[in-house]
Amino acid sequence: MRSIFYAVDFALKGLLRQKTKNLSIVALFALIVFLFSGIDFMSNALYNETLKALAFQPSLIIQDVRAGRQVPISLADMADIAKIPGVSSVKGRVWGYYFDPFTGANYTIVGDSGDLKELWDLRAILPDPAPSGAEPLFLKNGEALVGEGVIKIRRTRIGGVLNFQDHTGRPVPLKIRGTFSSNVSLWAHDLIVLTEEDARKLFGLDPGSGWDIAVDVPNEFEVPKVGEKILRINPGARVIATNQLKRTYGSSYGFRSGVVLSLNITCLLAFLILAYDRVARLSQEEQREIAILKAIGWQTRNVIRLNMLQSIILSLTGFLVGIVASYCHVFVAGAPLLRIVFAGWSVLYPPHPIPPSFDISKVFGLMFLTVVPYIAVGILPVWRAAVRDPEEVFRA
Amino acid sequence: MIWNAWVLGLIIGQTATAAINAVAFANALRIVHNWDTRSTLPMQLDLEHRSELIATIVSCSLLFQVFSLMVFEITARSLAPFVPGAMCTVGILEAQPLGWPVLFIKMAALFLYGWWIVLNHLDNQVEGFLLTILKSWYLIALFPLIVIDLLLQIAFFTHLDPAVITSCCGVVFEVEGEGFGSSVASLSPKHTMLGLAGLLTVLLIFPLVLRRRSTQAGCIAYALGSAAGLVLGIAGVVAFVAPYVYMMPALHCPFIFLDEEHFNYGYLVYLPLFAASFLGTSVGILVAIERRFPFLAAVSHTIRMRFVWTSGLLWAAFLAAAYGPVIKFLIATGGTADLFQVGY
Numbered sequence: 069m070r071s072i073f074y075a076v077d078f079a080l081k082g083l084l085r086q087k088t089k090n091l092s093i094v095a096l097f098a099l100i101v102f103l104f105s106g107i108d109f110m111s112n113a114l115y116n117e118t119l120k121a122l123a124f125q126p127s128l129i130i131q132d133v134r135a136g137r138q139v140p141i142s143l144a145d146m147a148d149i150a151k152i153p154g155v156s157s158v159k160g161r162v163w164g165y166y167f168d169p170f171t172g173a174n175y176t177i178v179g180d181s182g183d184l185k186e187l188w189d190l191r192a193i194l195p196d197p198a199p200s201g202a203e204p205l206f207l208k209n210g211e212a213l214v215g216e217g218v219i220k221i222r223r224t225r226i227g228g229v230l231n232f233q234d235h236t237g238r239p240v241p242l243k244i245r246g247t248f249s250s251n252v253s254l255w256a257h258d259l260i261v262l263t264e265e266d267a268r269k270l271f272g273l274d275p276g277s278g279w280d281i282a283v284d285v286p287n288e289f290e291v292p293k294v295g296e297k298i299l300r301i302n303p304g305a306r307v308i309a310t311n312q313l314k315r316t317y318g319s320s321y322g323f324r325s326g327v328v329l330s331l332n333i334t335c336l337l338a339f340l341i342l343a344y345d346r347v348a349r350l351s352q353e354e355q356r357e358i359a360i361l362k363a364i365g366w367q368t369r370n371v372i373r374l375n376m377l378q379s380i381i382l383s384l385t386g387f388l389v390g391i392v393a394s395y396c397h398v399f400v401a402g403a404p405l406l407r408i409v410f411a412g413w414s415v416l417y418p419p420h421p422i423p424p425s426f427d428i429s430k431v432f433g434l435m436f437l438t439v440v441p442y443i444a445v446g447i448l449p450v451w452r453a454a455v456r457d458p459e460e461v462f463r464a
Numbered sequence: 465m466i467w468n469a470w471v472l473g474l475i476i477g478q479t480a481t482a483a484i485n486a487v488a489f490a491n492a493l494r495i496v497h498n499w500d501t502r503s504t505l506p507m508q509l510d511l512e513h514r515s516e517l518i519a520t521i522v523s524c525s526l527l528f529q530v531f532s533l534m535v536f537e538i539t540a541r542s543l544a545p546f547v548p549g550a551m552c553t554v555g556i557l558e559a560q561p562l563g564w565p566v567l568f569i570k571m572a573a574l575f576l577y578g579w580w581i582v583l584n585h586l587d588n589q590v591e592g593f594l595l596t597i598l599k600s601w602y603l604i605a606l607f608p609l610i611v612i613d614l615l616l617q618i619a620f621f622t623h624l625d626p627a628v629i630t631s632c633c634g635v636v637f638e639v640e641g642e643g644f645g646s647s648v649a650s651l652s653p654k655h656t657m658l659g660l661a662g663l664l665t666v667l668l669i670f671p672l673v674l675r676r677r678s679t680q681a682g683c684i685a686y687a688l689g690s691a692a693g694l695v696l697g698i699a700g701v702v703a704f705v706a707p708y709v710y711m712m713p714a715l716h717c718p719f720i721f722l723d724e725e726h727f728n729y730g731y732l733v734y735l736p737l738f739a740a741s742f743l744g745t746s747v748g749i750l751v752a753i754e755r756r757f758p759f760l761a762a763v764s765h766t767i768r769m770r771f772v773w774t775s776g777l778l779w780a781a782f783l784a785a786a787y788g789p790v791i792k793f794l795i796a797t798g799g800t801a802d803l804f805q806v807g808y
Contacts, residue, residue: 108469318546319626322468329472336476368516369588376520427724436535437473440528441480447520448487455513 079377093346094386097442100339101390102397103332105434109398110406111325113425118317122310126282127291129308130298140277145302149283152297154290160278162267166232171221177260179267207263212242217257219247235272242266336438340445348449358453359461371454379446383439391431399424470539471621474532481528482614488521489607492600499597515596518603519584526577533570537722548629553719555632562620569613575742576606582746586753589763633717637702649716653704653804657790660700664783667693667744671776674769683751683768690744690775697737700786705733708789713804733785740778743771
């Protein structure tokens with residue numbers, strides 16, 4: 069134990085003799101780890117958000133499709149679907165996206181006259197609290213509940229009016245009655261909730277149809293069978309199971325992070341070449357140091373061991389700095405450098421905060437990606453320096 | 465194909481390992497061709513230096529391989545949500561015929577690297593580079609395994625299809641089910657518990673006996689016992705340790721308890737098990753070397769006695785880790801309940 073302590077002490081003192089060189093390696097290493105881990109943190113956090121949001125989605129979503137494109141679905145089949153054994157509730161939904169030409173952002177519009185708590189666990193924040201709190205929250209025509217992101221980007225306030233246009237260009241004024249908070253920050257951020265009637269007016273949707281039908285099936289094992297029976301009722305429909313969505317989102321985020329990481333591999337390679345160069349071209353000073361050590365009786369393997377220890381100290385320090393910096397960048401600063409890759413139609417999406425999520429076992433994976441190649445690259449030059457004859461170095 | 469940060473990290477790390485091993489392989493070839501301890505040419509000095517390089521590379525590779533095994537398991541676990549039917553590592557390994565082979569190759573590589581380092585340690589204790597040729601041949605034989613490990617791993621991840629339904633630990637380790645995993649899970653928990661406890665007791669007493677009268681035959685018996693300990697240990701984990709950790713008689717999965725939800729308890733079980741059986745089997749290898757090179761007997765004897773002691777301690781640690789959950793269960797229920805009677 070004591071010998072390890074002495075070895076670390078000796079290695080550290082050796083490193084401190086070459087402050088600029090070693091600090092620059094630590095800084096570069098930290099930068100590489102920063103790049104790699106930022107992407108990982110971000111895709112993980114977004115995926116967790118998505119999972120949280122999907123938990124409030126129905127088991128099955130039915131859309132009508134013509135020529136491969138989604139069209140409004142007729143609500144006439146709803147009664148038949150509700151009769152399928154295992155189905156607990158069926159609901160036609162009126163919702164969609166609204167492009168706001170003034171801000172260049174896309175909002176999500178949901179037309180729902182029902183209780184908002186059912187919808188994505190929303191808690192309305194109203195300026196004047198209702199006299200009896202237990203009463204479910206209902207909106208009146210011409211009123212809207214608006215997500216914080218929308219309020220911020222339109223520079224308005226509760227009580228203000230949002231002027232939207234329907235598909236024919238007629239104005240639809242909406243009074244902001246309140247905003248809401250939700251556990252699912254990602255999804256509630258750009259959300260606008262209207263009455264169903266207002267939403268139909270905005271989208272130009274006739275009363276007999278909706279954009280999709282939400283079907284709840286409490287028993288997860290019955291979901292595929294119910295899906296099949298719905299297809300028998302409406303053979304042209306597209307049935308989406310939430311479970312399937314989870315997997316698709318998972319592989320999509322995984323793929324995106326994989327693509328960005330692949331681009332970053334060039335950085336990693338450049339860094340490794342630099343690291344190789346740094347170790348391979350030892351200064352006169354360092355060569356003399358190794359030669360003196362060998363002259364006083366150190367064996368080649370002791371010298372190699374010392375150098376490996378130094379590499380490990382350098383890379384772990386850089387690793388720690390990089391991870392901490394990346395955590396602050398993603399979860400404190402909101403990942404200004406990375407969000408463009410992940411947020412889908414990100415340019416149009418109002419900026420939103422990223423909730424922290426950190427998995428300690430991820431650190432092992434990152435270490436394998438960065439520390440292992442760094443140490444591997446150093447072995448050969450270190451050995452080359454360690455086997456040089458001391459006499460040769462002294463005479464040079 | 466599933467392409468995410470974990471898979472990428474694993475492949476890059478493994479490629480780095482294979483690349484430095486290629487350097488070691490080339491040097492080993494040069495050594496076996498030109499090695500001549502009587503020669504006074506600069507070439508021989510150069511080769512002796514190169515043997516140091518190989519030793520460094522293999523030591524690092526062992527470290528990387530330990531990492532690689534852990535990261536492979538974590539990667540597989542992290543992919544589980546994307547493959548229908550998979551709930552944990554087992555589901556991903558089952559999803560593709562290469563899954564289990566990759567895992568087993570990685571485990572085998574740990575032992576093979578470890579034994580090489582044991583040989584190297586022994587060689588460093590004496591003058592004269594007695595084992596250098598043997599070590600070089602050993603490395604030449606080991607190199608293809610590392611390349612295969614890398615290639616199979618890449619093939620495994622590229623052919624992993626998120627559309628194919630797989631079966632998970634509940635099916636693979638189902639009691640009374642079909643397949644090898646199921647037959648291990650169907651072992652009677654009580655008999656496995658007694659059998660493993662018996663073997664471990666023997667392995668704990670053996671070092672005390674060997675300390676008084678150390679014979680080569682005794683050491684070989686100890687090595688064989690350690691190998692049996694590894695096999696029976698893993699069988700025991702599946703048959704009774706895992707169910708007691710999860711407190712579920714039907715859940716025999718040997719991977720789930722490696723995750724954070726179970727406080728990574730699995731590492732506490734597997735680390736001593738692998739380390740103990742590795743040191744135990746190394747004793748047998750040292751005896752084989754002693755027979756071949758009688759000159760090394762004195763040094764080798766010291767090393768192997770130290771291994772016997774350390775591995776004895778590690779077997780004790782494994783015993784504690786494996787039977788801890790059982791004892792906890794017995795204390796919690798006052799010794800009256802039987803976990804495997806509750807569920808059925």
